[in-house]
Amino acid sequence: MTIHPSVGKPISRLEAKEKVTGAARYTGDYPVDGMLYGYIVNATITKGKILHIHADDILKLPGVVTVVSHENRLSLPWLDLKYADMDAPPGKVFKPLYDNEVKFNGQPVAMIVAETFEMARYAAFHLRIDYQAEEFRTNLGENVESARPPKVGLATSLKPPPPKDRGDFTTAFEHAAVKATGTFHHGTEHHNPIELFASTVVYEGDNKLTIYDKTQGTVNSQLYVANIFGLHYKDVRVISPYVGGAFGSGLRPQYQLFFAAMAALLLKRSIRVTLDRSQMFTFGHRPPTIQNTMFGATTDGLIIALGHEAVAETSQFEDYTEVVVNWSNMLYPAQNVHTDYKLVPLDVYSPLDMRAPGGSTGMHAIESTIDELAYKADIDPLELRYINYANTDVSVGRPYSSKELKECFAQGAERFGWHKRSPAPRSMRRGNRLVGYGMATGIWEAMTAPARAKAVLDKEGKLVVSSAITDIGTGTLTVMTQIAADEFGLPIDEVSFHYGDSKMPLAPIQGGSWTVSTIGSAIKLACKALKEKILKKARAIEGSPLGHATLDEVAFMNGRVTLIANPSAGVSLKDVIQKNQGRSIAATKLSVPNPLKLKKYSRAVHSAAFVEVEVDEELGVVNVTRAVTAVAAGTIINPKTARSQILGGMIWSISKALREETIPDHRYGKYVNPNLAEYHIPVHADIHDLDVIFVDEKDDIVNPLGAKGVGEIGLVGMPPAIANAIFHATGKRINSFPIHFESLM
Structure with a gap:
């Protein structure tokens, strides 16, 4: 029973x-008697050296306790550690206050500790630092000749490199009857959760710490602090019951945790350190990436050649990687495949996983190129995907543990009304607005x-x-209780x-x-x-x-x-x-997870996204009027919280495709819009009719629950579907995200 x-x-x-x-208490809400406040000072140069910190002037201010910098930090045992946290990529982890060297713009170089937050902030803005600036490189497009393969590290198992080339791609593409190519540019994006990053460190005596931290991993923050400061793990307790958004920004401990823990141990006092909104732009980001695709097919639409190359940004000290190019052959069973992924080390902080890292970047290039191939072959884009459907992941030669993508296509197309589409670009309109239909496939690994x-x-x-x-914020408390x-x-x-x-x-x-x-x-x-x-x-x-x-x-x-x-x-x-x-x-x-059992199968969650856009013919303004995402994710534990996850991904898709970007000024090596006024995200008026379908899917292999995650899948298929709908509406193929209206005028 x-x-x-x-x-x-x-x-x-x-x-x-x-x-x-x-009533819910977040990291910055916990009251602590006698608590000090820290405010971090960030470097104003992009690369160089600190010559002198004028701390004496600041120490004269009433209520200022100390100025923490590389000149008076604790002696740390971590300086030879390469990995200080669970999510560290290959390389040497960034060490705040290690020395007087500045590696990137906004690097934390000092912290004011005061009796009140207001005084700490005031003093931080008045702290003078003398620098010796050096030449720097921050522009990916101007430095692609420096691209090299990523280093191999602990994260390789979770982020596998591109599979080896198969068949004879060059010959197959050259002789393909139908070809589609594209160059895709993705700019920098920052996570921007509403809750600011903060750490409240309670000094319990005898170098024991209780830490309230904004994090996506309490144990990870515990390991980080213990490793850095040479503490017993049992003497570091990290608590984080409520997190006001993270989207990947809390996967690695951020530098306010380092500064708060150091100050607590140095002063033997409790302290809270909170980053302001502009400081949230000084650690981690979705890296700018340049991709080239080359797909070839027969006249009846069978794909015979898949070429996908990507070059992405990383820091000078860590090799942050993403799975960008692997997805194409996981979806489309071509026998002639060439993939390549390289990194360009630049004078920036290490990029950081951001919701659907690599997938949301790579699938835009893949699915837009597939759409282009469909138009060139004069085949319905949905039909082309049926023609190239595969139950086996040919990239690794394994069947999928389950795959109900065909049913996603069928149910999504029916709900959306795909059959009402007029095939020719610029053939559908409402008044002065061009109407476009676009669709795309989504895929994300189902991991345990x-x-x-x-x-x-x-x-x-x-x-x-x-x-x-x-x-x-994903509903974990509710689902685990269920x-x-x-x-x-x-x-x-x-x-x-x-x-x-x-x-x-x-x-x-x-x-x-x-x-x-x-x-x-x-x-x-x-x-x-x-x-x-x-x-x-x-x-x-x-x-x-x-x-x-x-x-x-x-x-x-x-x-x-x-x-x-x-x-x-x-x-x-x-x-x-x-x-x-x-x-x-x-x-x-x-x-x-049973490695012997799972090694026999590829495990993935799949989706099909269908989008309608209206484009103002005179102004080029794009409006996503409605969208449907059909998802096959095994057992859905809670349809309400799962639907919220997909809807959140669909809203973010509109943001990614049409609005969201961090704008760099490479003359200074810094971002010029580190705020929510100029970092554009959708508001309520931008969001219209969004619908979610969960397709029945049974999977006895993926895990004992038969469940697959839905946090990322809502964000991988819809951005290219929006781009494809814009092409259908306007006849213009725009391969740079976000798509600006001036490109469509």
């Missing part, structure tokens, strides 16, 4: 009331990582599960999920669309282990009707353990606790 009281139901977020009423979870039957007979995982409730057949209000604390069972960083599959699988195993313990004690109760029943022969539901063959015969969970002398019963389990 299987009980499903919660999984699959659109349950509203359990923490919603706390968030909308302001090792993690621990704990399940406890408490003294009241209620279930408590826990993990160190964070909830970055999974646990489902395992025990309990109502939601009798189950609690505790999270966001490094003292809880080990969890990885929250990212890559793997949280549900990773933590959910661990919870499922922990609950099973707990049920075995409970059943053993239930059988030992005098007169128990469970006799020698095995776990397969009983059901847990409504607070009881009953025989499946005779549901009226059973024992209540409260009786089990009473038998256990009123003590709780606990079980902790480690979930590890």
Whole structure:
């Protein structure tokens, strides 16, 4: 007997009331008696050396406690570490205050510590620093001749290099009857979550720290602080129950954590350090990338040649990489393939994973080139994708564990009304507005990582599960509670999920669309282990009707353990606790993906995006009037929170395709719009009719839940669909994101 009281139901977020009423405490909200405040000073040059910091002038100001810089920092044991956190790419991790060298514009070079935030900020703006500037390089387009292959490191398993070339691409492309090529430019983007990055470090004495940190990984921040400052892991506790957005910016510990922990240890006092909005543009970003595509097909649309090359930016000290070019052959089974990915080290901070890293960049080039190929072959773009459909990932020679992409095509096209499309560009209009239909495919890996979870039957007979995982606003608290409730057949209000604390069972960083599959699988195993313990004690109760029943022969539901063959015969969970002398019963389990099983299959979530745009014929202004995204992601634990994830990705798609960019001035090596006034993102008036379809998909291989992540998939297919719709409306193929209206006038 299987009980499903919660999984699959659109349950509203359990923490919603706390968030909308302001009761939820974020990192900068925790009150601490006698707390100091830090305000960081950033370098105003792009490359060079610090000659002198005029700290004496600042120390005379009332309320200023100290000026922390490379001249008076603690002696640190981490200086030879290459990897200080879980998400560090190959190279040498950036070390704040290591010496007087400036490696990038905005580098943190000092911090004012004061009794009030206002005085710390005032002093920071008045701190004078003498620099010796040096020549620098920040322009990717002007330095592509310096491109080289990435270095291999720990992250290679999660970000595999391009597969080896297959067949004879050059000959196949040369002889292809239909060809499509393109050069695609993607500029810099910054994450810009609403919650600013902050760290509140409570000094507990004896070099013990309790840290409230804005992070996507409590354990990661714990490891970072312990590694850097030579502390025992048990002496560093990181708490992060609420995160006001992150989108990848919290995967690596940001430098305010370093400064806050250092000041707390240096001064033996508690301190809070918060970055302002402009400082949020001084660490991590989606890297600018230049791509070239060369696709060739037969006259009937069969793709025989796939060429995809990319060159991206990285820093001088780390090789940040993305999976950009691998996706083409994962989707389209051409036998002649050439892919290449290179990096250009520049005088910038290391780029950082940003929602759908690499996928949202690469799929624009792939799916726009596929669209171009369809027009040149005079084949409907949807039909061309049917012609080149594959159930096998030919790039690695493995079948997919499941793939319902065809059903995504069918259901998405039907809901959208794709059949109403007039094929010729510029053939559809409403008044003075050109109307365009575009579609594209989306793909993202379905990953699972090792993690621990704990399940406890408490003294009241209620279930408590826990993990160190964070909830970055995706609904993790709600979904994990549903999974646990489902395992025990309990109502939601009798189950609690505790999270966001490094003292809880080990969890990885929250990212890559793997949280549900990773933590959910661990919870499922922990609950099973707990049920075995409970059943053993239930059988030992005098007169128990469970006799020698095995776990397969009983059901847990409504607070009881009953025989499946005779549901009226059973024992209540409260009786089990009473038998256990009123003590709780606990079980902790480690979930590890089966490498032998998973090695036989490629695992991915798929989508199909359909978009309608209107383009003002005179002004070139683009409006996305409606869109449909159909997603195949295995078991959908909570359709309501999952739909919110897809909608968020669709809104971001409009932003990526039409608005969002960080503008550099390479004369100075800095960004000129580090604020929310000039970093353009959509507002409510920009968003119209968005629809989401979840296609039924069963997968017994991907993980014990059969679930695939949906955090990224909403962002990979829709941006190229928008670009393709603009081409259909205007007849102009614009391959640079964002698409500016002047390009369409």
